[in-house]
Amino acid sequence: MYNLLDGLRIIEASSFVASPTAGLYCAQFGAEVIRVDQIGGGPDYHRWPVTDAKDSLYWENLNRAKKSVALDLASPKGREMLQELVRATGQFITNFPADGFLSHAKLAERRADLVTVRIMGWADGAPALDYTVNNAVGYPLITGQGPEPVNHVLPAWDLLTGAYAAFAMLAAIRKREQTGIGSEVRIPLSDVAIGTAANLGGLAEVLHNNADRPRLGNAVYGLFGRDFVTKDSVRTMIVVVTHRQWANLVAALGLRSAVEAVETQEGVSFAADDGLRFEHRRGLFPLFEKAIGALSYDQMEAKLDEAGVVHSAYRTMWEAAHNPRLVGDNPIFSACSANPSGFAYPAAGALGTIPQMERSDAKPAPRNGQHSEEILSTALGLSSGEIARLIDSGTVGIAK
Template identity: 25%
Template sequence: MSKPLDGIKVLDLSWVFSAPYATLMLQDLGAEVVKVERPGAGDRSRSIPPFKESVSGYFYMLNRGKKSISLNMKSEEGKQLFLDLAKEFDVIVENFVAGTVDKLGIGYEAVKEVNPKIIYASLNGFGSEGPYSKLPCIDGIAQAMGGLMSQNGLEGGKPLKTGPAVADSLSGIYLTVGILSALLERNQTGKGQRIEVSMMDSVFSVLEETVIRTSMTGEPLMARGNKDPLGAPWEAFETSDDKWVIVCASGNDRFIKVYHGIGRDDIVKEFEGDDIPSMEKRAANLDYLNSIFADWAKNRTAEQVLRFLADLHVPAGEVKTGKDLIKDPHLLGRNMVVDVEHPVLGKVKLPNLPIKFFGREMGIRSGDKPIEPQLGEHNKEILQSLLGLDESEINSLKEKGIIYEAGLINSSR
């Protein structure tokens, strides 16, 4: 079955999470992705746990189905091989510190000379311009400097980053959007271009009302835990079966329904009023209002609390763990949790592509057996099919250390 990006070839210089997340999405949409890895070590995520028999589940998760060549681009011959390959690709993706690829002689200007139609997509911490541009960055730094950490955590507590690397994944999603937009424009103009996504920019762009609120009031929006002044009850509440339920009862009507429903008409009478005055009064007493609902919820199971709130059309949900999610009936029904088989890792579950095309399946399917590439596994295939090199030329490149194959990684498959 055809996919939207069938025929698109991506040369992927990226490593670890942010940009490999983008190229994984491109692959799930039909693109052929060829990773270019460092000789010897390869993508750093090959050394990130969990492991089974020295195979990284983390690397597998992000690189299933991609191909790998290992190329020493610090050598002149390796750099020339890269530029020769670049002629045959539609997209190049990299996520080094800004300016690194230019120093190596494989940046956009060099590639554009040999392939004017190339889409050259860069993802880095702070972009190629500005006072932070040369600073190294990983997810936690982007969350801090982009403003997320100051708003995450408990009220009055120390700043907290999120558990999952949301700066990485968010910037990867933005990079995907940029690449798809550039490909669409190239179809119209015939011209390639350079695009860039900054992790700090990406985090800053999703801070909701932070910028407008601060510019209007002069006061920064600080961490408030699970609470929100838009309504009550609004918090995570523990239930009698040791589960947690988050409730987000926005608006005056939901406030009235909830507290009337738990038998606290006295609270309704005390706080009921016109929307704006009532909202401000509730916000000023949110801890008190939450404590009343907490006392009610702790004597009921999560299922009872959620059923009560669902009947009132109040947004609420169970706080789910990873164990809950991989067997969640809704995610399973939407093909978001996929059972796959790996020759070393065995039967494992993976998250699927969340973009749904009606009438066509994207991503992976349960029962599939996608594998990740060994380091340099596709050197011969790529160099022969795209550059026309013969066996002796490829062997010569190996002997000179220009290309590298790791014969021991995943050798049992």
């Protein structure tokens, strides 16, 4: 946690991954992010993974360092109070529909400088999820080896959209500071997905070749890279991204003569051409399979580390959780025992490190309605009596 955004208050009304991620990143850099949910929790409040008591580990990690206000959003009064919180604050992150009671136009009627960042499925307002957008842009059909499409478990477009939304919020605030003008930034998952594919050259590639990229399994497109198995059955990914790494890898494995034989046979030189190494991978891979297969993992690791070659054994997430380099000795993590679930485990704080500033520990997620009374008092100026009446009427919820 860093206080780069100290003094910035943001209302978040959201669920699932992308929109909460945007609020999380702002909170990790010091913004006061106030998540407003339905009393009892929104649709993602009990999403898996969960503890034995059905507390969501997913929810409490995507909502760390935030505050929680619980309202009856099915009631006109509850919706009106959320609108007033947004107007009073001036910054709003949401994945609620563009039309309806949280439309930017409606909210900005009494707050012209409002900044709204709205995460959407499709740009036309149709719903979408990471897993449906991903297959729409084609990645599952160039993943794996086929014939079936291969989905991945990482919600990449949700996470990219959340990060882009946090950036968009700060960009829109900067513009407002310069001009006094508010704005709504709409960020559809579909646009993030297809735009990223275009940024990586994917659209130009298929249009230029008039064909889709072949499915390569674990081989890396356009580079020398693939998984190999050591003598003691450790599967390791090796990727060469520079010409020096290529030369060092060949030397470390004692393959100079064998590689030169392939070069002579094919009439090429691999020394300074990533693409040629990729194109002739079928002639090269067996050489490396044999050399790596003759070494134990420890032997291979020592050779490749000395050579400066990038590699990593395949590990389970359980193993990663017990890896000191990734977790135990990593300063982004701190012990957190105040989680709503009651389960104590390492919690991630800000993912960036600022050497010139002291990092504070990661904060827990709130309980549903934990800060309702505080925020309604400070943001809307309601008296304790007014708040008590709203609680008694069921319009406002508090943590129990």
